[in-house]
Amino acid sequence: MSEMPATARPTHRRATIETADGQPRASAYVCEAASCMSAQSHDITLRLGERIAAAGMTDVTIKRVGCLGLCAAGPLVEIAETAELFERVKPDDVEGIVKALKKVKPTDTRRPQGPFFEKQLRVVTENMGRIDPESLDDYVGRGGYEALKHVLSDMTSTEVRDEITRSGLRGRGGAGYPVGLKWTTVAKAEGTQKYVVCNADEGDPGAFMDRSVLESDPFRVLEGMTIAAFAVHANEGYIYCRAEYPLAVSRLRTAIRLAQRAGLLGTGIADTNFNFDVQIRLGAGAFVCGEETALIASIEGRRGTPRPRPPYPAVQGLWDCPTLLNNVESYANVPTILNKGADWYSEYGIGKSKGTKVFALAGRIVNTGLIEVPMGTTLREIVFDIGGGIIDGRPFKAVQTGGPSGGCIPAQFLDMAVSYESLIEVGSFMGSGGLIVMDDTSCMVDVAKYFMDFCREESCGKCVPCRVGTTELYMILDLITRGEATLDDLAQLERLAGIIQKTSLCGLGQGAPNPIFSTLRYFRDEYMAHIVDKTCPAGVCTITAPEVMA
Template identity: 60%
Template sequence: MIQALTPDDLPRVAEEENEAARAFEHTIRVCVAAGCLSQHSDQVKQGLEHQIQERGWKHCRVKGVGCMGLCSAGPLVSVRSSEKNEKETLYQAVTPDDAPTIIESLSSGTPPATLICPTNRPFFTQQTKIVLANSGEIDPERLEDSLAVGGYQQLAHVLSDLTPAQVIDQITLSGLRGRGGAGYPTGLKWGTVAKASGSRKFVICNADEGDPGAFMDRSVLESDPHRVLEGMAIAAYAVGANEGYIYVRAEYPLAIKRLQTAIRQATRVQLLGNSILGTSFNFNIHIRLGAGAFVCGEETALIASIEGKRGQPRPRPPFPAMSGLWNAPTLINNVETYANIAPILEHGPEWFAGIGTERSKGTKVFALAGKIVNTGLIEVPMGTNLRTIIQEIGGGIPDGHGFKAAQTGGPSGGCIPAEHLDTPVDYESLTALGSIMGSGGMIVMDESACMVDVARYFMEFCMSESCGKCAPCRVGTAEMYELLSRIVQGRANLEDMELLQDLCETVKYTSLCGLGQAAPNPVLSTMKYFKDEYLAHITDHRCPAGQCQFEAVAQEV
């Protein structure tokens, strides 16, 4: 068992782990993230282990690893053979019954062709992985695996060689912006907290991922939790904090379990806790579970929830950077933001700033969901256009259907039509189209989708998740939902459509927090790009997509 570590120990432990790994001729990695586990990948792993034990092989090992990305093809199994120059074979849709065939192929040298997942396809070749670099490679429940790929070495570098101000300068130069949705410059936020007066400061990781169809943060926490913990510790050193919280929704039991394990492991060897790496720096991390309220993704509502209060936003200023958790200066970033910190310090801010666009640096993790062939988790440079993401990496629309729209940014994002498929995905470009980056959810819709009903679906979500504190959001979202219901039921007129437009503007500009301010986006974007569908519902009592059945209702009225 590893004892308390010093900075000099980290490279030594990493080399020992890598040397031990090289002793195996074959390493079999089985995805044990939530998506593949739902398809019984744990049984696949057990079956492979059983086959190896039966043969008495000592030159082959099986590892449970995090998300490999292509969730639609799970369970995924990767076989890497060192005697063949690290040749890797990826298998898809593996069942426990396939275990004997896979193990036998290690002797025969002939992989079972029916299981092979080609890795030369755009889904794999057109990604650039920074946040997800270790996902699918390491065992997320084993600290030594994280250390083997350089885990916590940047924390050691920071504590030994850099002042807090120098750390902030590096993050500022990188151009990293918050990946939680707002895109606020990370270095600027860190600098504000560092300069704030107060003997007690906090660092919070916002892992309250509530967007329908989004699973980016969950996958990162399930696959590489130590990368996030290291980023939080570096942030705490930079801003002068000694205590941190990870706010994660209770619906993520696997992520919570692996976070708890990672915190316990890191604390045991003084990578967290007191006297980190033998220095005077102390940083303790606690986990707080959210009950699933979407509004708690808003930072002031999240803070209230951690304090044990009802999760409701408060007016700003003061901003959390000046007066946050228990009125102390508080730094809040999301999972993906913290996961970028160590790579930036390892490779340099110029390296990170060289990826992406002029104002949106680095990469972005997206969860592809909806009517798309390759559902799963991807990471691409900022500025990659929608066509590349959907048609090439995503594999296009299944069953021969045509693309109709992509909704980015969760329930508060806009719907982007086919005419804008060549739009680069960055903060400014998406905002110009009436959508937002959000935390990275991307839901793809085919020609069978009724865009009016899509708008109603997301409005129902925002209405249900409104905390009710401010009237524009509480009343406005309910009224907008009622108007959209009238349209899809054939009970609306053109005046209702005008009222809907006015309500959108009112809610957008008068709501207290981001939930209400962004709630009209799905409505405004669909009215802008799919106005003909609204008019068809209202004037012709016809749903062009054939989804709304309202003729009988219209006749009764």
């Protein structure tokens, strides 16, 4: 991908119309996050502006906002006061919205209803769809930067770390390492130069939580990073963001600039003597750079290959200095925790998994889009209540979580409460929060092969088990899907997968066999069908081997 997608060129023209008394009677929120943008939502913003001007309505405001959640139904327009949601808006539908806006009464304060909204708890996404992501005023208007100011004026760095530790917040990038512990390690590590790095290299296919957060509420991430920097005594930060997310990058750049101008980044933040500044570094299309040591190598301008740990980045990271590395969602939780307190936060969740988790719903599900639920919500609630069930009412087969290092969870676990621990128990992995729903049109051997194809293409090539082993696994899976494999091949597949898991250098290789393990655990009959009966039950694979003679 050499060209920046058009979404990277958002207009900065404010499409807001001011009312005479300063307060609008009605507000139309047009989603301008990437998904709706790609459905030409910006045209809707402009058209709406024209139509409202033409109608001479001066008490109505049009605001572009971040993700409204129901991405599959974009472009989305919401009338804030009535919570009326317009889906799949075409230019011709604008008149209808104008009519609806006319009907809004100053007393309307309805909240959106229905399980999609009611089962969710919005912490990280609290401002999503409510603020203009390029407006610092909007962010501040909804309580933004209060946490930072509170921290800088009233707290010591130790207190901040303790608060985070007490909240039970765990890394939202995948493995779930306690955030407070990591902060403490970095704070106590030797060295005067320390860094805070935000991992925005959301690489799991089917995951777009971080992108939505950055596109919809970039200041929240900056605020979280700034608090973290204060807590670990760092004064320089980096956000390593995928180049595939041009809109997110652009909004981040705007947010950084605005924060710097407002004295919320740079020297003497919020009139204290605390200094912290942030730079963006672009990824360049390497999944492995989501691994922390590879990410550091990439920021340093090198090939993004992981290195063995220890030493961990918290002790020896960017340019060998102690480095705090968390992902977007982890930082985005920080302001709310400090605003509402660790106790409030840790009330949500289940077991050692506290707070909420943002998930990206995708696949064969009705309501694809972004959701945030308390830890402990069941898969059934997520898939059927919030997600609206399977497209065309087909039978549910599995939900895939954790990206290429994750697994496929079958129907028998639909009532399982989702947490870091429970997912591992059933052979999957939290990952960054991609949740892909599959129905009976998916072949699970093919799905395993898909992920193995992903891993072999994204293997950095440094260590032997991952470089060679992922291809070996892929070749065997390919044999199986072509109906040319024997039971010996299957045994080889399992043996090899185990060795690759044990011997690979980084998480990519160690996790690469997981899709095989989990599909074998729950869908071994599908493997057997390919190998023994030479058929693909889902009808996905093209069996080339002739029928075996009895």
